[in-house]
Amino acid sequence: MRDALTGLGVSPGRTAGPAFRMAAPPTLPDTVPAVADVEAEKTLATKALTQVSSVLEELAARVDGEAAEVLATEAMMAADKTLADAVAAAVAGGRPAPWAIADAIGAQQETFTQLGGYFAERAADLADIRDRAVAHLLDEPMPGLPVPGRPYVLTADDLSPADTALLDPNSVLAIVTRRGGPTSHTAILARARGLPAVVGCAGILDVEDGAAVSVDGTTGEVTEIDESEVDGVREAAARERERLAALTGPGRTADGHAVPLVLNVGGVADVVADAEGVGLFRTEFLFLGRTSAPSVAEQERAYAELFGALGGRKVVVRTLDAGADKPLPFLGLAAEENPALGVRGLRVARAHPEVLAEQLEAIARAANATAADVWVMAPMVATTAEAEEFAAAVRTAGLPVAGAMIEVPAAALRANKLLEVVDFVSIGTNDLSQYTLAADRMNGDLADLLDPWQPAVLELVASCADAGRSTHKPVGVCGEAAGDPLLALVLVGMGVTSLSMSAPSVPAVRAMLAAHTLAECEHLARLALDAPDAVAARQAVAAATNG
Amino acid sequence: MPSRDVVVGSRVGLHGRPAKTVVGVAAAQPVAVRISTAGKPAVDASSILAVLSLGAKGGDTVTVEADGDGAEAALGAMVEILAQDLDAEPADA
Incomplete structure (x- = not known):
């Protein structure tokens, strides 16, 4: 090895x-050759675009749903008259076919980018068309x-x-x-x-x-x-x-300490039959791509569909988590310099209290119509006052259990105070890492800082778990950290009471928990917290579980 | 030249599936159909890039125009398709 x-x-x-x-996209050579025969060059360019269009159509025929739609539209763009005219004009101006296509597409991308939002996203489709056409013309591998x-x-x-x-x-x-x-x-x-x-x-x-x-x-x-x-x-x-699949049943440690393993879902399609419940129901799907808020009745139907599929099991609904980073046209939020630090999550309710009120009303109606044990929590809570206001709104809507997500270090540091005003907290480790280490979640170059094993993040989780123990209230983890089998042991050892993850992560976590006692988990939690950095923390825990 | 005004019925605006559908209907007409939004020159309604470049949002008024034999019927077909909400299926999460 x-x-x-x-x-x-x-x-x-x-x-x-x-x-x-x-395959990487092709690059145009530095020297631009002269065009000898303009008409022949135009034909070359047109043929390349036609070829790209038919390849994209074939690809579209191989897939279904949204993907097919995206590819069919891209095929239509490649064969578009407006594009062909712009390319022909560039060739007439002396640009060889590959350059002419790159120029024409560049200009069209600029138009789309200026329109912003969904139109701007189409600029990426155009880049793909350009790369395919240029690769075809230069006889380079297709990206x-x-x-x-x-x-x-x-x-x-x-x-x-x-x-x-x-x-x-x-x-x-x-x-x-x-x-x-x-x-x-x-x-x-x-x-x-x-x-x-x-x-x-x-x-x-x-x-x-x-x-x-x-x-x-x-x-x-x-x-x-x-x-x-x-x-x-x-x-x-x-x-x-096979070994993991053979293990079934609720999450528990080797000595029988129950730790519900629940699911992160975006809709009923993500629910698996043997799930213990849902620990994070993301409700954004109802709101995306809308120019007006979905009606209470429409929301109620969508929530009831999921609740109905769960029977009497628990479901934790997260209220709308939108903001400048996940823009929703109907909210009309201004663009921000730092969307991650701006008006997002529960903060949107400052400008649009009606959106939250209507959502809570729809959740309450769906809860009344089904047998599910419905809990509601708010994203991006920073202060106890925010949590208190949210809990009051939840109870006004007739929903019995209100919670706060802990994603902001300020909330984690004050978890004991938060738990005086809400019934539970759920820790979102992805955002908690981003805000604790001051590292943008979307920046791949900072992936090491976003590692949930970072001792600073673990320490905040541990203090939340302590707060839960002293107030006798549940403290869950619903970030992807909960789906890491080794980290799951550490979280349970700290006193986290439930772990929420995507369905494919459950079997490995269930098996890992079943092989360790609560006392062992507590020991592993101490090892992780005492480690100098994220890598050492993982290594220490891995070494101790193999031994 | 005969023309008709219509309010865009697709809440998401003229992109994605709605744009593709509208362009398909325009291309199927026996006459050339042009489309414009307030303050912008009319463009070829059978060109996906031209239609996307309008940046038309749900609720915006657009104008369609056509000339020659079958122009009225073509405009009728365009108004009918533009007024519908062509993206009524819920977006995926």
Whole structure:
């Protein structure tokens, strides 16, 4: 075995196979050749665009739903008359076909970017058309997913939404990217599809195409191995999956201390049959892409659909988590210099109290119509006063259980006071890491700082858990940290009372908990808290659990 | 030239599925159909890039125009499709 390339494990599971890189977009040569025959050059350019359009149409035919829609629209753009006219004009002005296409697309991108919002997002589709057309004309490899003809580990700088839409889970074994953090598009997609994934893996693009690698999406370890070792790793991983799948039932430690393992969901499709409940129901899906708020009746229907699927189980609903970083047109929020520090989460209710009031009314109606045990919590609470005001609004709506998310260090430091005014807290480790380490969640270069094993973050979690113990109120964790089996032990050892994660993470966490007593978890929590840094904390806990 | 004004019925505005549908209807007409928003020159309604470049939002008024045989019927078809909410399915989370 050669050196391990370490990144951040963002989707659990272990596998091995040949690595193949996402082809990089082609670059135009520095010297621009002269155009000898303008008409012939125009034909070349038109043919390239037509070719791109038909390839995109074929790709669209291979997928369904939203992805098909996106690709069909992109195919339409590639074959567009307006674009063809602009390209022809550029050729007539002396630009060779590849340059003419790049110029025309650049101008169109600028128009879209100026329109902003959803229109600006189409600039990325245009870039894809340009890259494909230029690659075709320069006879360079087509950018996009590799097609090695056998299952492979996909490596890339980062993945675009179009790439992820086309990704075939039958041929991709795992994903490793150089950039990206725990909440990147890659991470979210990989978890949803149950593919092991590592992001922020600095050396991954130095691995030769076809070289065998093993990938551990739990520890973040990526290792170049000998081809003869591949089958062994996969077989061991398959046995491990079988062992995990054989374990069922509620989450509990080896000595029977119950720790409900609940799900992070965006809708009823994410609920699995044997789930103990839902620890984080994200309600944004109802509001995205809307120019007016969804009506109370529409919201009630959507909430009741999820609640109904849960029977009498618990569901924690997070009220709308929008802001300048996740803009919603109907809120009319101004663009901000620092959206992460701006009007987001519960703060939106300062300007739009009616949106929160209507949402709570819809949740209350859906709760009354179903048997689910409905709890409600607010995102981005910073002060006790905010938590108190929110809890009052929840109770006014007729809902019995109100909580606050702990994502802001100010709230974590005052968890004991918060728990005097709310019934529970739930710690969102992704945002808590971002705000504690002052590191942008979207910045892949800072992935090490966003590691939930950072002792400063763990210390805040521990103090929240202490506050829960002294007030006898639940303290859950609903960030992706809860889905890391080793970290789950640490959280339970600190006194966290429930862990909420995406469904594919549950079996490994359940098995890990079942193999350790509460006293062992408490010991591991002390090891993690005493470690000098995130890497050492993980190593110390890993070493102690293997021993 | 015959023209008709219509309020964009798609709440998300003329992009994504609504834009694609509107462009498809325009392309199927026997006459050239042009479309404009207030203060902007009319553009080819059968060009997806031109239609997206309007940046038309839900509730905006747009003007469609066409000339020649079948122009009235073409405008009728355009008004009908533009007035609908073409993105009524809920967005995915």
